[in-house]
Amino acid sequence: MIVRTNPPSGLDEVDQAWFDSDAASNDEAIREIDAEAGRHGLVRVNEYWLQRRRLPDGRMVRRGFCYRPEPTDLVARLDAQRRAEPIGVSSGELVREQRDEGR
Amino acid sequence: MVPYIVVDASVAGAWSYNEPYSAPAARVLAAIVARRVIALTPDRFGEEFLSICRKKVRPPHEGGLSLPPADCWGRFEDVLTTPMPLYLVPTPELHERAWQLSLSMTRLTIHDAIYLALAERWGAELWTLDDVLGGPAARTYAAVRDLRRHDFPH
Numbered sequence: 250m251i252v253r254t255n256p257p258s259g260l261d262e263v264d265q266a267w268f269d270s271d272a273a274s275n276d277e278a279i280r281e282i283d284a285e286a287g288r289h290g291l292v293r294v295n296e297y298w299l300q301r302r303r304l305p306d307g308r309m310v311r312r313g314f315c316y317r318p319e320p321t322d323l324v325a326r327l328d329a330q331r332r333a334e335p336i337g338v339s340s341g342e343l344v345r346e347q348r349d350e351g352r
Numbered sequence: 353m354v355p356y357i358v359v360d361a362s363v364a365g366a367w368s369y370n371e372p373y374s375a376p377a378a379r380v381l382a383a384i385v386a387r388r389v390i391a392l393t394p395d396r397f398g399e400e401f402l403s404i405c406r407k408k409v410r411p412p413h414e415g416g417l418s419l420p421p422a423d424c425w426g427r428f429e430d431v432l433t434t435p436m437p438l439y440l441v442p443t444p445e446l447h448e449r450a451w452q453l454s455l456s457m458t459r460l461t462i463h464d465a466i467y468l469a470l471a472e473r474w475g476a477e478l479w480t481l482d483d484v485l486g487g488p489a490a491r492t493y494a495a496v497r498d499l500r501r502h503d504f505p506h
Contacts, residue, residue: 292437
């Protein structure tokens with residue numbers, strides 16, 4: 250469960266915030282934080298192991314830092330680049346070459 | 353609740369370069385950017401995607417597109433630095449399960465099994481364009497989705 254946020258309110262307007270989860274595991278805390286952050290249009294930073302913190306009341310929590318992503322034209326940009334080139338070999342085949350080398 | 357998906361590097365290659373399945377792969381990227389899904393991938397995704405980019409620099413008779421190196425590096429950086437919910441998960445977390453999975457199937461390499469272990473751990477769909485992940489691996493984990501045969505629903 251999300252037990253604390255910073256800031257405590259107005260999360261739909263802020264550009265960054267953190268969320269404290271008291272979930273028993275790191276993965277479960279990530280799920281809770283991602284879900285709550287998503288409700289406010291925020292995205293967790295790319296940090297797999299969440300920091301553990303003890304709250305003033307003694308509860309141990311895991312903390313996820315989140316930000317509001319700025320709009321990106323990545324999809325359109327890559328689309329334009331792809332349209333300017335011939336069709337190549339599937340990356341499925343390219344990764345298979347690589348993965349089979351590791352057998 | 354926004355669903356988690358696991359994205360194979362082969363899908364990132366197809367959304368970055370013109371390939372037979374670029375259109376469905378681009379829909380996966382669009383869903384990540386729009387935060388309709390949260391994408392997870394093993395941290396080795398970076399090296400695999402970089403290797404795809406390197407191969408695109410090669411001439412066509414070697415499987416590449418003769419693209420300028422700066423162009424390919426730019427696409428690599430673009431994908432990995434754009435703010436979007438694409439999370440690299442440390443592979444040591446997945447080693448034990450990947451080991452077990454790789455022993456359960458002859459064609460499955462450790463590299464394949466890492467992806468499968470990640471998807472299994474998160475109960476996530478695994479989207480791929482790879483014959484092994486999309487073929488034999490799909491028999492051990494029901495949520496494997498080959499983008500060549502499944503429409504991306506998110």
